[in-house]
Amino acid sequence: MEIATRLHQEKGLPDITDLLLKLNDARKATAYGDVERPDLEAEDIACEIEEYVETVKDLLSGGEDDE
Numbered sequence: 001m002e003i004a005t006r007l008h009q010e011k012g013l014p015d016i017t018d019l020l021l022k023l024n025d026a027r028k029a030t031a032y033g034d035v036e037r038p039d040l041e042a043e044d045i046a047c048e049i050e051e052y053v054e055t056v057k058d059l060l061s062g063g064e065d066d067e
Helices: 002-011 017-031 042-060
Strands: none
Touching: 002 017, 017 042
16 A cells, blocks of 8 residues: 555555555455455446556556557
């Protein structure tokens, strides 16, 4: 989670800390049952991931839009 926060602060990437925490809790809830399963919507998760990937793509390409 620390790296996600640093990338957000230093590189301007979307802050995905909450998403990572929720996904990890969902994994633990499913695998071990030791935490409550978070309320997750597949479409919302997909949108957050897509936004993050697009921002990384823009960062790596120097901010140029290839489309």
